[in-house]
Amino acid sequence: MTAAGNGSGDGGGRSDDLLIEQVAGAYRPPSRTELRYHPAWHDLDPAGRERAFARARALRALEAALDPDGLSTTAHAVLARITGRR
Amino acid sequence: MVAGALSMDLDVHVAAIVGGDPRAFGAWLAGAEPRVRDSLRSFAQVVDVEAVLQETLLRVWQVAPRFVADGRDNGLLRLAIRIGRNLAISEVRRTRATPTDGGDLETVLAAAAAPRPAPDPMLRRAIGECRDQLPPRPRQALDARLAGAGGQADDELAAGLGMRLNTFLQNFTRARQLLADCLSRRGVAITLEIGE
Numbered sequence A: 001m002t003a004a005g006n007g008s009g010d011g012g013g014r015s016d017d018l019l020i021e022q023v024a025g026a027y028r029p030p031s032r033t034e035l036r037y038h039p040a041w042h043d044l045d046p047a048g049r050e051r052a053f054a055r056a057r058a059l060r061a062l063e064a065a066l067d068p069d070g071l072s073t074t075a076h077a078v079l080a081r082i083t084g085r086r
Numbered sequence B: 001m002v003a004g005a006l007s008m009d010l011d012v013h014v015a016a017i018v019g020g021d022p023r024a025f026g027a028w029l030a031g032a033e034p035r036v037r038d039s040l041r042s043f044a045q046v047v048d049v050e051a052v053l054q055e056t057l058l059r060v061w062q063v064a065p066r067f068v069a070d071g072r073d074n075g076l077l078r079l080a081i082r083i084g085r086n087l088a089i090s091e092v093r094r095t096r097a098t099p100t101d102g103g104d105l106e107t108v109l110a111a112a113a114a115p116r117p118a119p120d121p122m123l124r125r126a127i128g129e130c131r132d133q134l135p136p137r138p139r140q141a142l143d144a145r146l147a148g149a150g151g152q153a154d155d156e157l158a159a160g161l162g163m164r165l166n167t168f169l170q171n172f173t174r175a176r177q178l179l180a181d182c183l184s185r186r187g188v189a190i191t192l193e194i195g196e
Helices: A014-023 A039-043 A046-066 A073-082 B010-018 B022-039 B049-066 B075-095 B105-113 B121-132 B136-148 B154-160 B165-185
Strands: none
Touching: A014 A039, A014 A046, A014 B165, A046 A073, A046 B022, A046 B049, A046 B121, A073 B022, A073 B049, A073 B136, B010 B022, B010 B049, B010 B075, B022 B049, B022 B075, B022 B105, B049 B075, B075 B105, B121 B165, B136 B154, B136 B165, B154 B165
């Protein structure tokens, strides 16, 4: 499920902010294809995707700072796949 | 972020990684992930960089047993950047997205291999203390994201807290903004995207 959006990443819509918030997270759904896109990514325009990238970059630094091993949620997600936990 | 000591050669972890040690790979990830992510910045409009990044890091683990050092620092990191770039280009072609420049590979590799500030213990403490000051609902949303560790969708996390998805996301946004405000009051420069 994704939050409702209007496809404009220009900051004009609160709903787009929520889409960006989702895309900036590390969760990516299981997929039969190799890459696991977040469904909400497709609902963002190029400006929204840029903002999601920037927000993810900043969030990962915060996450790593709050983690005892210095790992972001991206790193934890990858390690979970490696060790078969996901 | 606040500058600390210069970063080390991440290849110190390679021997243990080749031996199949996930903890060593985690230690490598802590330093490599931000650099690989930054190397994919030019693709942000046309591919889901988070998806490409996670697949790239997974492939690095898979090919690591065959990795041969070239005598220069951060060899595995440079390999990861090449894998990520090739994966992003393949994805652009597959989806027929408008190609992006992507930047010159050598320039991207040089930027990624340049020394970076290591995490500052004072900054880590400040972030932790600011988190402790968050109101309950934003704190719950932030903690759920951290505990979910990228393995649970936001609607699952929301349900676990008895929130609607949009309410959960609004609380997470609030937590992010409050953290930025708190850090700013402590004189910590924080990127606009966090405090937006």
